[in-house]
Amino acid sequence: xxxxxxxxxxxxxxxxxxxxxxxxxxxxxxxxxxxxxxxxxxxxxxxxxxxxxxxxxxxxxxxxxxxxxxxxxxxxxxxxxxxxxxxxxxxxxxxxxxxxxxxxxxxxxxxxxxx
Amino acid sequence: xxxxxxxxxxxxxxxxxxxxxxxxxxxxxxxxxxxxxxxxxxxxxxxxxxxxxxxxxxxxxxxxxxxxxxxxxxxxxxxxxxxxxxxxxxxxxxxxxxxxxxxxxxxxxxxxxxxx
Numbered sequence: 640x641x642x643x644x645x646x647x648x649x650x651x652x653x654x655x656x657x658x659x660x661x662x663x664x665x666x667x668x669x670x671x672x673x674x675x676x677x678x679x680x681x682x683x684x685x686x687x688x689x690x691x692x693x694x695x696x697x698x699x700x701x702x703x704x705x706x707x708x709x710x711x712x713x714x715x716x717x718x719x720x721x722x723x724x725x726x727x728x729x730x731x732x733x734x735x736x737x738x739x740x741x742x743x744x745x746x747x748x749x750x751x752x753x754x
Numbered sequence: 755x756x757x758x759x760x761x762x763x764x765x766x767x768x769x770x771x772x773x774x775x776x777x778x779x780x781x782x783x784x785x786x787x788x789x790x791x792x793x794x795x796x797x798x799x800x801x802x803x804x805x806x807x808x809x810x811x812x813x814x815x816x817x818x819x820x821x822x823x824x825x826x827x828x829x830x831x832x833x834x835x836x837x838x839x840x841x842x843x844x845x846x847x848x849x850x851x852x853x854x855x856x857x858x859x860x861x862x863x864x865x866x867x868x869x870x
Contacts, residue, residue: 672858681758681845681860682799727797733856741849741856742789745799 641666643746645730650751652717652724660715660749662730671713672731672743675699682729688713717751725753755780757859758846764865767836774821775831775864777846787849787856788829790820793863794842802844805829836868 643664652658664671670689674682684697688707702721707713713732717724727750731743759778767773779788788805805813805820813820821830833840846861 670856679863681862684857729797729799731799741787742801742804743847743858744801745791748797750797 643730643732643744645728645746645749647749648747650749652751652753654753655719657716657718658751660717660728660730660751662713662715662746663711664713664730664732664746665711666732666744667710668732668734668744669710670733671707672733673697673703673705673713673715674729674731676727676729676748685715685728723753724751726751757781758848758861760846760861760864762864763862764867766867766869767833769838769868769870770835772832772834773836773866775833775844775846775866777829777831777861779827779829779846779848779859781827781848781850783850785850788820788822789847789849789858790818790829790831791845791847792840792842793845799845803831833866838868838870841866841868 646661672687673685676682683699685703686697686705688694691710694705694707704716727748729748730746733741733743757780786807790802792800803813803815803818803820805822812822817834819832843863843865845863848859849856
């Protein structure tokens with residue numbers, strides 16, 4: 640089945656630790672995105688990538704880093720510089736265009752909690 | 755200015771009745787897309803319906819329809835014959851873009867509760 644997988648589903652981090660969230664898609668989409676969602680809030684863009692080996696900062700990139708070495712994979716690292724990382728993280732992918740093909744499809748999310 | 759505004763933080767609807775969730779948007783891009791997503795308590799964002807800015811007819815997908823009023827910049831979601839499983843957060847989103855990258859903007863969401 641085509642889709643987006645994220646792992647782990649739940650992640651606990653100690654103060655000062657870096658953690659990496661996995662995102663894999665087999666939809667052959669060019670673009671991938673990371674969003675953060677805080678309780679009762681909408682989605683905020685962290686990073687996005689249009690093609691392999693290229694990525695751009697979104698609205699709240701501080702304290703996060705990404706890589707895009709393969710089309711299928713777009714891991715997000717939450718570094719110790721992110722002061723308030725407890726949130727729900729959603730990965731999405733799309734094929735940019737002007738019609739329905741650019742619909743963003745989402746993974747199931749990773750819930751990160753700082754202990 | 756907010757790109758996407760959802761003014762209803764919470765809504766209640768009786769099972770089997772129709773409900774309208776409001777969404778207004780702001781863009782100067784003549785070519786844009788409007789989307790609605792459903793987010794159940796599990797957290798996954800589920801794509802429901804899409805409306806293109808040049809589409810002449812309102813989009814429909816099963817029990818979902820999008821009431822697109824371009825002059826008013828509104829894109830309300832109508833759910834007909836509500837079911838208990840429709841209880842969830844609903845997000846309106848807009849895609850605008852120049853070139854190859856299309857940026858999405860999301861509203862703050864509306865929590866829908868369907869009462870039996």
